[in-house]
Amino acid sequence: MQHILTKLTIATATIGLLAACGSNDPKGLPRVITSDYDGTWIASHYGKGLTLHNATLTVFDYTDDYCIATQVLHGVSGEDMAEVFYLDEDNQQIIDIDDIGDEDFADIGLVYEKVLESLPTTTPAACRDNMLSVVGSTGYEADTDRDLAYFYQVFSNYYVSFELTNTDWEEQYQIADAEINASSSNQDLFEVMANMIAPLKDSHVAITSEELGVASVNNADTFLETLLAEFAEDNGYTLPLNQQQLTAANQYIEQELAKVSQATLQYAESPSDLKEAGNGAIAWFSREGLGYLSIQRMFGFADDYENTDDDVEAVRQAMNIAMEELASTDGLVIDLRLNNGGRDAVSMALAQYFFTGERHVFNKDLQTPSAAEFRTEVSFQGHNNAYTKPVILLTSASTVSAAEVFVLIMRNFDNVVIVGEPTQGAFSDALEKILPNGIAFSLSNEQYRSVDEEWFERSGIPVDVEVPVFTRSQRDNLEDHAIEAAVSILLGEE
Numbered sequence: 001m002q003h004i005l006t007k008l009t010i011a012t013a014t015i016g017l018l019a020a021c022g023s024n025d026p027k028g029l030p031r032v033i034t035s036d037y038d039g040t041w042i043a044s045h046y047g048k049g050l051t052l053h054n055a056t057l058t059v060f061d062y063t064d065d066y067c068i069a070t071q072v073l074h075g076v077s078g079e080d081m082a083e084v085f086y087l088d089e090d091n092q093q094i095i096d097i098d099d100i101g102d103e104d105f106a107d108i109g110l111v112y113e114k115v116l117e118s119l120p121t122t123t124p125a126a127c128r129d130n131m132l133s134v135v136g137s138t139g140y141e142a143d144t145d146r147d148l149a150y151f152y153q154v155f156s157n158y159y160v161s162f163e164l165t166n167t168d169w170e171e172q173y174q175i176a177d178a179e180i181n182a183s184s185s186n187q188d189l190f191e192v193m194a195n196m197i198a199p200l201k202d203s204h205v206a207i208t209s210e211e212l213g214v215a216s217v218n219n220a221d222t223f224l225e226t227l228l229a230e231f232a233e234d235n236g237y238t239l240p241l242n243q244q245q246l247t248a249a250n251q252y253i254e255q256e257l258a259k260v261s262q263a264t265l266q267y268a269e270s271p272s273d274l275k276e277a278g279n280g281a282i283a284w285f286s287r288e289g290l291g292y293l294s295i296q297r298m299f300g301f302a303d304d305y306e307n308t309d310d311d312v313e314a315v316r317q318a319m320n321i322a323m324e325e326l327a328s329t330d331g332l333v334i335d336l337r338l339n340n341g342g343r344d345a346v347s348m349a350l351a352q353y354f355f356t357g358e359r360h361v362f363n364k365d366l367q368t369p370s371a372a373e374f375r376t377e378v379s380f381q382g383h384n385n386a387y388t389k390p391v392i393l394l395t396s397a398s399t400v401s402a403a404e405v406f407v408l409i410m411r412n413f414d415n416v417v418i419v420g421e422p423t424q425g426a427f428s429d430a431l432e433k434i435l436p437n438g439i440a441f442s443l444s445n446e447q448y449r450s451v452d453e454e455w456f457e458r459s460g461i462p463v464d465v466e467v468p469v470f471t472r473s474q475r476d477n478l479e480d481h482a483i484e485a486a487v488s489i490l491l492g493e494e
Helices: 004-013 015-019 078-082 125-129 144-158 169-177 186-200 223-235 243-265 308-326 344-354 402-410 472-476 481-490
Strands: 039-043 048-053 056-062 067-074 085-087 093-096 111-114 206-209 213-215 275-277 282-287 290-295 331-335 358-368 371-381 391-395 416-420 430-434 440-444 446-449
Touching: 048 111, 056 125, 078 085, 144 169, 144 186, 144 440, 169 186, 186 206, 186 213, 223 243, 243 472, 275 308, 282 308, 290 308, 290 481, 308 344, 331 481, 344 371, 344 402, 358 402, 391 402, 391 481, 402 446, 416 481
Parallel strands: 290 331, 331 391, 391 416
Antiparallel strands: 039 048, 039 111, 048 056, 056 067, 085 093, 093 111, 206 213, 206 440, 275 282, 282 290, 358 371, 358 446, 430 440
16 A cells, blocks of 8 residues: 555645546545545554544554554545545445555455444554654654564564464564663664564565665575575675675676576577567567467556556556467466566456456455454456466466466466476565654565465465476576476477
């Protein structure tokens, strides 16, 4: 979700123009512009809430014992809220408009329920009695012990599963707490928190500070991490590298990525056969009855990558071109080995081109100690002229997040075979939070499950045919064993 403060500031500046345009939501949903936005709204599975009272909007994050006002904005009207949130017919839920996504897809976004005495949802006690301020706001007080306790409790309340890595989160907290006190520096806090999250091996768990950098640990090494380790070992360096070493490492990484591209292009009749669309997000060629489609990312098909609807429309424009040219092929290789993810809506828009009719493709579950289990069964319509011939998906540990959602969808279809290495195993959206001292962090809080109830968080989606991907030997010899295996399968040789 975008920063609420930024979006409301924009909305406030354009109210005069919008009033003349009618009251229909651009997604075709009815928009209610009334004082019904007043009150407190809670997204209990995410530990988020907001209150609109006397034209003041307070956005807050909360746990069992803490509540932090992350944004406060004055002069906010119901009309301003309607530019950001869709209000349901019963006036009991609001949904971030950007989270609703394209009208063809199920809503799996952030839903806030209104706090009413007649409903089980209640305002967290800490938000009623002792709301904390963030640095730079009135009332802020520095306290490193408190910030660490809040960090610990956010994960305790909302993290998807400590059992996946057998992490004793309480023990991690006790170790960290013993190393700091209330007056410890932000750097000390950053370091102990980084040590706390390391055993989780979750690429959607990260700690971010403009001054101190980013701390995150993947479950499996991505290709870039592999290249960085290769460079360090070749040169006798110890990670992390200094700035001069990083500059040289980046040159090495570019060189190796160029080898990967060269190895792939050898399967085209000539490099000029490679075509691109969607701002370079997809590229394709065909040769001797077989097609190759590379999907580089799950965002940024449109120039305005902040807008989900624009991105989805750009996906369709790009795929209409690509799939028309690939329609005559007898089989297709889809390469996701370097796709780090992006938006689920983009993944679903891409997957539409590979099945017909309406399909139930995966489930999204929310399970937290403080809220009842909630499930979204994700179904949507395929393309009328879908490509239903044999398809090979190429995956690796660098196939991450929304790219894995695409694989999760595609593995439902009998004509699809997955080749390469298992995906990263990082499905859940990154739930963003902030400490009172301004350090940001994120965590996984959702379960993406297959229609057969399989859960691939941390393990990654397994392949049907395992083939090493982008090994050093292959790069040096300009070979691509995964593509070779895919071609053999499509030609019936395996």
